[in-house]
Amino acid sequence: MYQVIGGVKSRALRVLWALEEMALDYEHVSAPPRSDAVISFNPAGKIPVLVSGGVPITDSVAIMTYLADKHGALTFPAGTIERARQDSLTQFIVDEFDQLLWTAARHSFVLPEDKRVPEIKDSLKWEFERSQKALIPRMAEDGPFLMGDIMTIADILLAHCGGWAVAAKFPIVEPQFRDFVTMMRERPAFHRAMAA
CATH class of the missing domain: 1.20.1050.10 (Glutathione S-transferase Yfyf (Class Pi); Chain A, domain 2)
Structure with a gap:
């Protein structure tokens, strides 16, 4: 299961939306930027953060690209x-x-x-x-x-x-x-x- 850190009134909404479109399971931690919950995964304090297999991934576009590529949804194949x-x-x-x-x-x-x-x-x-x-x-x-x-x-x-x-x-x-x-x-x- 994925963990998404960041509130819905931020770029985290993009990640949550992509996860919902792909019908993937996730846990949502609504935490503001620079909070302890965020800094523990992203020292810059920026949201969103996606935790996948214990590894934090930052930047909403990078996160959506990772999810789309991994699950073969919301994207065209690389190299096309x-x-x-x-x-x-x-x-x-x-x-x-x-x-x-x-x-x-x-x-x-x-x-x-x-x-x-x-x-x-x-x-x-x-x-x-x-x-x-x-x-x-x-x-x-x-x-x-x-x-x-x-x-x-x-x-x-x-x-x-x-x-x-x-x-x-x-x-x-x-x-x-x-x-x-x-x-x-x-x-x-x-x-x-x-x-x-």
Whole structure:
């Protein structure tokens, strides 16, 4: 059984959601960043942490990739063109969505107050809108998911960023992106993960 450390109002939700989609057993420890429960597995104090066979794995994208590869779900096989496209989408989402949202969070409540630059958020929101426009041509036309009719970890990552954007008051200006986020958040596995 896996152990997931981190609260559902963090990137740990991505991992919990992936585990639910794959119908895998896990134990959830809802612990905040830099808590003793987290530091005992990740000295940096960051969440999420997945403990697999006593070994801690950090970073939500790395964890989802590990789980997907290990269980042959939510991914295309390594070495295929489809996997290259999936990995490209995953990196695009990290660079163009996750990074902007995380920077905004850092300047809202993560950094010490005297290091925050609240004005940066206007620029980040502008970039977020541009990123949505760049995303749309990359979305499959023939299926509900980013790559068509097969769901991958990239879908979970993007849907999580979409929910985070709404909570952070970042504008979702592209209807296709908004519809995608809504569709993904209606999935039963998402609701089970939120209740974890």
